[in-house]
Amino acid sequence: MKYALINGIILNGHKDMKPLYDHVILIEDKIIKDIVFKQKDLSEYKIIDLKGKYILPGLINLHVHLPASGKPKKKASDPKKLVKLITKNKLTNQIGMKICMSYAKTELLSGVTTIRTVGGVENYDTTIRDMIENGEIIGPRIIASNKAISVEGGHMAGSLAYEAKNVQEAKHYVDVIAQDHPNLIKLMITGGVMDAKVVGEPGVLRMPPEYVKAACDRAHELGFQVAAHVESTQGVMVALKNGVDSLEHGAKPTDEIISLMKEHHAFQVSTISPALPFAMFDRNISHATYEQQENGKIVFQGIIDMANACLQNDIPVGLGTDTGCPYVTHYDMWRELVYFEKYCHVSPQFALYTATLLNALLLGISDKIGSIEKGKMADMIVVDQDPLQDLKALRNVKMVIKEGYVIEHPKVKKIRKVEKELDQFI
Numbered sequence: 001m002k003y004a005l006i007n008g009i010i011l012n013g014h015k016d017m018k019p020l021y022d023h024v025i026l027i028e029d030k031i032i033k034d035i036v037f038k039q040k041d042l043s044e045y046k047i048i049d050l051k052g053k054y055i056l057p058g059l060i061n062l063h064v065h066l067p068a069s070g071k072p073k074k075k076a077s078d079p080k081k082l083v084k085l086i087t088k089n090k091l092t093n094q095i096g097m098k099i100c101m102s103y104a105k106t107e108l109l110s111g112v113t114t115i116r117t118v119g120g121v122e123n124y125d126t127t128i129r130d131m132i133e134n135g136e137i138i139g140p141r142i143i144a145s146n147k148a149i150s151v152e153g154g155h156m157a158g159s160l161a162y163e164a165k166n167v168q169e170a171k172h173y174v175d176v177i178a179q180d181h182p183n184l185i186k187l188m189i190t191g192g193v194m195d196a197k198v199v200g201e202p203g204v205l206r207m208p209p210e211y212v213k214a215a216c217d218r219a220h221e222l223g224f225q226v227a228a229h230v231e232s233t234q235g236v237m238v239a240l241k242n243g244v245d246s247l248e249h250g251a252k253p254t255d256e257i258i259s260l261m262k263e264h265h266a267f268q269v270s271t272i273s274p275a276l277p278f279a280m281f282d283r284n285i286s287h288a289t290y291e292q293q294e295n296g297k298i299v300f301q302g303i304i305d306m307a308n309a310c311l312q313n314d315i316p317v318g319l320g321t322d323t324g325c326p327y328v329t330h331y332d333m334w335r336e337l338v339y340f341e342k343y344c345h346v347s348p349q350f351a352l353y354t355a356t357l358l359n360a361l362l363l364g365i366s367d368k369i370g371s372i373e374k375g376k377m378a379d380m381i382v383v384d385q386d387p388l389q390d391l392k393a394l395r396n397v398k399m400v401i402k403e404g405y406v407i408e409h410p411k412v413k414k415i416r417k418v419e420k421e422l423d424q425f426i
Helices: 080-085 091-108 122-133 167-178 209-221 232-242 254-265 272-280 290-312 333-344 346-361 391-395 417-426
Strands: 002-006 023-028 030-037 045-049 052-059 059-064 114-117 141-143 148-151 159-163 184-188 223-228 244-251 267-271 315-321 380-383 397-402 405-407
Touching: 002 148, 023 417, 030 272, 045 290, 052 346, 059 315, 059 333, 059 346, 080 091, 091 122, 091 397, 114 346, 122 141, 148 167, 159 167, 159 244, 167 184, 167 209, 184 209, 223 232, 232 244, 254 290, 267 290, 267 333, 272 290, 272 333, 272 417, 290 315, 290 333, 315 333, 315 346, 333 346, 333 391, 346 391, 380 391
Parallel strands: 002 045, 059 114, 114 141, 148 159, 148 184, 184 223, 223 244, 244 267, 267 315
Antiparallel strands: 002 023, 023 030, 052 380, 380 397, 397 405
């Protein structure tokens, strides 16, 4: 189908983006064929009248776990038991796969046209990625990692990550993951807020440096970037010194960390969304322990401090939600942009650029997606109000276009309790 999008106000996704009026976006065969002045003859095209709404690139979420919804629970479940149940047999595997497919579709319907998964069940991520690419199901473009690599007692060990017991196994699991042709490798180098035992020790180092080096070396030999879960300064140092490409979450930086990030061209993926409920909610609401709340405050501030230090030193900061954590849903990427503006003191324009073109650049596919430009994939969303004036305009998406496929009036089912609690912090 050949489409002409008329009467839209275009925000192209560039750092210096300004509203562009009186232009028409022409789409042919998934691609933006051209952006022309409105007087052009459009008789060959199906007209879509945007009626003065704003059209911008689809959002890109750099940190997603597909198996979980983000629905809060009074009592934490055992992820090992849940994954064991899901992968028990063919029938349960099918059910688990369909659940993940539905969550991927929710990302798309909320305005996220590309996601990067960083720890999942077995090979679900790449399977769903391929089904979407082949047109079998509807969903966002997926940059997939499948199952991650952890250690005994480490973060997500035995559920969304393999347990490496020595250097050889750390390297071996890279080869195991590579068999399903993922797009990147994920390491769980430190613990997290949920598994910290005492106050002051979130992100305790779990993976020995030699394991990290072995996994990174092998991944790089195979052509994969390596992303790493790190929530302490020590963990960040180990990651950078041993080959990690992206620091997921982050921690209070040092001058040496900033120097190493510049030297190795590493970047941070800021994820304020999962830390905020632990740090800011009353514990009667979050159901966190005292230790989890205090450690949540440390991680929350560490992510923000690292993002600010990176921004001040021209080190890229990408955005992701860590969807699947409590109170972090598959439809709330817009909140991450709001938090980025609020806590890192960036402009709405810069936040929007980060969640589109910069995130695409960090994925290595900015030649294909991330901005509204001639020759790029037709990945776009439409909203009523100007997000450059108020990022909350992204909350209600009126149209999603992914590779030229148009979804009008997309709807997602929202969790009322999540909306009520989180809305107090925007």
